[in-house]
Amino acid sequence: MDVLIVGAGEMGRWFGDAIATESSVAFTDVDAAAAEVAAEAVDGRAVSLETDERFEAVCLAVPMTAVEAAIEAHAHKSRTATLDVSGVMEPALEAMAAHAPDRERVSLHPLFAPERAPGSIAVVRDEPGPVSANILETLRERGNEMIETTATEHDEAMESVQAAAHTAVLSFALAAETVPEGFETPIYEGLRELAEQVTDGTPRVYADIQGAFDGADDVAAAAARIAEADPAEFESLYRDARDRWHAGDRE
Template sequence: MQLLVVGAGEMGRWFARHSGADAVAFADRDPEVAREAADETADATTVPLDTDERFEVVCVAVPMTAVPDAIAEHATKATEAVVDVSGEMRDSVAALSTHAESRERASFHPLFSASNAPGNIPIVVDSGGATVDAIRESLSTAGNEVFETTPEEHDRAMETVQARAHTAVLAYALAAEEVDPRFQTNLSEPLDELVDRIVGNTPEVYAEIQERFEGGDSVAEAARALSEADRETFLDLYEEAGR
């Protein structure tokens, strides 16, 4: 399988390694980033973004807000399939349907950073076939759990597992004061570890998630309700949280 990866960042490189491709070409708005990706990937090279070469598969691995435009620009370079590894599926799948109509189409969302792979990968197969099946099998062989979903189910889930979760952890980080580690509890210590896992990554990714998915406001509202609650109200909220 000949693969073009548009976007030579962390997830583009991860996909290139585990997609089952026999040969990979990277294209990126920063040619040096593309060269670095090719240097660390077996049987890989680089091409300019405006290349007129054709590849069996095109994978779009750019920030989620840029995915629809990237699909529109590069879908015609694929002879068999166009896929993406963005973090949202409503706009991505719509762009795939519009601009890759005669090709196999699928949207993958690795729910992890490349350094934490393998993990769970929801997928929306907009138009399946042998090529998408082969990619899916290769990702599964690498230890990932690939499972089918819908754009609506996926994006609704991201409001909780990403937007709300990130808001809660970062809010704790902003509110917490530094304490002697000996005071840590079996609850506060894991929270600190979660903070470290988030703030050690790329902040632009988290900003995009907060911009794209609703959910953060509800965490703020819940925190306000808890902090202002009298005893009886707090007990009711505590019980509600455990349901």
């Protein structure tokens, strides 16, 4: 199977490496040199963004903000299947339906940074078929767990899993101070480790997530309520949080 990967960033390179044992991989990117490097790493090849060549499958591995335009520009290069690993599903699948209506259509979201692979991958099989099924099976054989979902369920979950979680951690990173050695509590230490992990990433990726998904405003509003609460209201908010996260303990 020959696969074109549009986007030679971290996620595109992860996808290419994950399927290279079963597929012939080509890369294209606005940065031609990056496409060459990515292709060399998997014994593949680089092609021009303007190529008129067609492939069994095309995978869009571009930022969330660019996925709709990328699908419009490149979906026609697929003979059979169009996929994406952008991380936002409803806009991607709507664009695939518009520009690749007669192709297999699958949206994937690896729920991990490429260097932490393998892991869980959210999957929506909008228009399944044998080519995309073969790619998914290859990813599963590489040790990944495929989480079947819907575009709506996924995108709503990302409001908490990504937008709210990142906002909370980055807010701590901006507000808290480092403390003398030995003063750390388990909670502080855990948040410090999360802050170090999040701030070791790519700022644009986190900015794209905040632009794509709601969630940050809810965190800001909750923090404001906590900051302004008197002792009685604080206890009430604490109990609300406990009830939300420990409901199963009482069942």
